[in-house]
Amino acid sequence: MYFQDNPDRLCRRPLVSRPVNLSTLIEGHALDLKAEGRKPSTLAWYHTLLGKFASWTEGAGLEAIAPANVRAFLRWLQDDYVATNSLTGCSKKVGSRSLQAHVQALRAFAAWLYREGYTETHRLERLPQGGQLSALEL
Numbered sequence: 661m662y663f664q665d666n667p668d669r670l671c672r673r674p675l676v677s678r679p680v681n682l683s684t685l686i687e688g689h690a691l692d693l694k695a696e697g698r699k700p701s702t703l704a705w706y707h708t709l710l711g712k713f714a715s716w717t718e719g720a721g722l723e724a725i726a727p728a729n730v731r732a733f734l735r736w737l738q739d740d741y742v743a744t745n746s747l748t749g750c751s752k753k754v755g756s757r758s759l760q761a762h763v764q765a766l767r768a769f770a771a772w773l774y775r776e777g778y779t780e781t782h783r784l785e786r787l788p789q790g791g792q793l794s795a796l797e798l
Contacts, residue, residue: 681721682714689772709765712737725770725783734759763789 689710690703716733717724737754744751770784 681719682717682724685722685773685778686710686714686769689769692772706765709762710769713762713766722773722778725773725779727784727787730763730766730784730787734762737762760789763787
């Protein structure tokens with residue numbers, strides 16, 4: 661471990677120094693959550709929401725973690741994505757709570773990337789959260 665430019669922030673060097681895709685980073689995030697003792701349902705929640713974003717970015721790397729990309733992803737969820745319930749087979753559009761969940765998962769993932777030293781800043785820190793979702797101007 662080492663101190664970067666901010667002495668209040670203790671972080672580890674990234675495990676991989678070469679470019680890495682989001683799916684690999686999401687796996688690392690999941691391992692950390694599991695090591696923290698998170699419930700299997702929490703791990704599945706992150707896997708589903710972050711996996712959907714990784715699929716949407718089509719194999720992109722860290723450059724995909726940006727407010728403009730997240731806004732575009734949320735717009736796609738809102739306008740084009742149709743969720744199908746695996747139990748009932750019913751299809752429906754994504755609601756506002758689901759959009760909020762995606763924002764929450766992506767912000768947490770971006771915070772983890774920052775803490776682990778993969779990014780120099782928390783790239784989604786200023787992204788509105790919770791009830792402020794309308795501020796995203798989708």
